[in-house]
Every structure is written in C-alpha cells, then in structure tokens.
Amino acid sequence: MAFQIDAQAAYVLHSRPYRDTSALVDFFTLEQGKVSAVVKGARNAKSKFRAVLQPFTPLQISWRGRQDLKTLVSAEAVAAPIFLTGSSLLCGLYVNELLERLLQNINPHPKLYVYYQYVLNELLSGEDIEVALRVFERQLLQQLGYDFDFSRCLPERHxxxxxxxxxxxxxxxxxxxxxxxxxxxxxxxxxxxxxxxxTAKRLMRQVFDHLLGHQRLRSRELFTKINT
Incomplete structure (x- = not known):
C-alpha cells in the first residue's frame, strides 16, 4: 500500500506540464519542506485542481507515494489567494524560484515557512519590499547552513x-x-x-549566484526585461 500524508499546509512554488494532461508541481509545505508531486489530469479543463493550484494561495494538500516524486491526492484553498501585482509579483516569483531551486525534497524548514508567509504579506502591502526580501534571503541562507561571518569585520576597515x-x-x-x-x-x-x-543586495546576489552555479534566474530575467 502506498504511503500517504494528509492535510499539509502548503503553497505552490512552480508547475510544469507532465505527460499528456498532467502537471508536475513543486510545493513548499510547513512540515515536509519542498515536495514534488504529479497532479494527474491537472491540465484538463474540468480538473478539480486546475483553479486551486496557483502560486501564493494558502493550501491544504495530501499526497501518496514513497519515492521523491509523489502523487497529489487532494488540494483545497484554506484562505483567499494573495494577489500580487507589478514589482511585488515579480519579487514573489523570485522568492518562489529560490525555494524551488535551492531546497531539497522532503527536508523540513518550518521556520522558513513562517518567513515565507511574512515576505508574501510584506509584498502584498508593498510598503518596504526591499527590506522584506533581504530578511527572507538571510533566513533562507541560514536554513541552508550558510551565513555571513561578520565577526571578522573590524571597525573602520574595508x-x-x-x-x-x-x-x-x-x-x-x-x-x-x-x-x-x-x-x-x-x-x-x-x-x-x-x-x-x-550592500545587502550585492552580498545576497553574490551568494545566491554561487549556490545556483551561476544559472540564470527566470524571475530576474523577467524583471530586467520588463524594466528596460
């Protein structure tokens, strides 16, 4: 019998086509971290998952399977979607892409999940997007076991x-x-x-470029294209 996990708080990070009518969806969950799951028939017009599996929507999901690639069993929205627009939307896509690319499957990060909710709310308010991003990026690095050693930086030096x-x-x-x-x-x-x-933006970019193997971020390219 397939192993099943029920009623997990989650957000969609990324979705892409899989086989004829299905989709492969990366979720960020509270208890299990990143989970990749096949959603059968997700691209059918009558699919029960089609409308609900959208980024920035708080979800409760269930899945089954013992391998890295799971099969989604159920998904329902538990709160209204967070509607981001303009720069906030691009920043939200950037945050999702960092999580999608840098997190390992089934590696819990409950503290980071809370900061993910924080950054989405800050992006929605639009009051200080830049600070919210830097705070989230720092938390992500710490969860990945990487942080800056500022203790080496003595006063009045460069x-x-x-x-x-x-x-x-x-x-x-x-x-x-x-x-x-x-x-x-x-x-x-x-x-x-x-x-x-x-300073923080420059340092974060240096580290993330290194961790990503200098692969280009789709969200960053989109932001550059829109703003040129």
Whole structure:
C-alpha cells in the first residue's frame, strides 16, 4: 500500500506540464519542506485542481507515494489567494524560484515557512519590499547552513567578499569594498540606510549566484526585461 500524508499546509512554488494532461508541481509545505508531486489530469479543463493550484494561495494538500516524486491526492484553498501585482509579483516569483531551486525534497524548514508567509504579506502591502526580501534571503541562507561571518569585520576597515572564503580586508580604494560599518548594520538587519540595503543586495546576489552555479534566474530575467 502506498504511503500517504494528509492535510499539509502548503503553497505552490512552480508547475510544469507532465505527460499528456498532467502537471508536475513543486510545493513548499510547513512540515515536509519542498515536495514534488504529479497532479494527474491537472491540465484538463474540468480538473478539480486546475483553479486551486496557483502560486501564493494558502493550501491544504495530501499526497501518496514513497519515492521523491509523489502523487497529489487532494488540494483545497484554506484562505483567499494573495494577489500580487507589478514589482511585488515579480519579487514573489523570485522568492518562489529560490525555494524551488535551492531546497531539497522532503527536508523540513518550518521556520522558513513562517518567513515565507511574512515576505508574501510584506509584498502584498508593498510598503518596504526591499527590506522584506533581504530578511527572507538571510533566513533562507541560514536554513541552508550558510551565513555571513561578520565577526571578522573590524571597525573602520574595508572588506571584500568571496562566497567560499568569506570576508577579507582590502583597500578603501577598491571599488568592490564594503565599509565595515555597513556590514555591521547588515549583521543586525538594520536596513534603514540606503547604503546598507545596497550592500545587502550585492552580498545576497553574490551568494545566491554561487549556490545556483551561476544559472540564470527566470524571475530576474523577467524583471530586467520588463524594466528596460
């Protein structure tokens, strides 16, 4: 008998066609982490899953199967969808793509799930999208076992960063250098200054590009295309 997991809180990260009428869907779940499941007949016009399996919709799902690739049994929305538009939508797609690409299947991250809900709510409000993204990115890195060692950054000095080696001291004349006061502010997640936000964005991008093997993010390309 196939092993079945019931009533799991989840969001859709990504969906793609699978065979003739089905879909392969990556979910981010509260208790199991990322789960990939076949949704049989999902692309049929009369499919019960067609309308509900949309990004940014809080779901409750059940699946069966003992292998990495599961089969979805049921899915229902438990709250209204979060309707993102414009830059918020693109940022939401970016967050989903990071999770889809970097998380391993069936590896629980309940704390990150809470931060995922946080960033979606912040994107919906649209008040401070940039700070919300930096906070979420930092949490994602920590859950992946990767974080910045700011303890090496001494006052009144300048540092460059390498994803594998960390921070190393450099000349203030180096265009790639970060002043230590900006790094310490980032350490405490004090993002009120524009320079700190720019520093955090540069560092996050360096690390994620490294973790992704420098593969291009579809969401980032879409954002660039729309804004050019």
């Amino acid at each position: 540092y460059c960063f390498h994803p594998e080696q960390g921070f190393y001291q450099t000349s203030p004349m180096n265009r790639a250098a970060f002043p230590s006061e900006l790094l310490q502010a980032m350490s405490g997640e004090e993002y009120s200054q524009a320079d700190v936000r720019r």
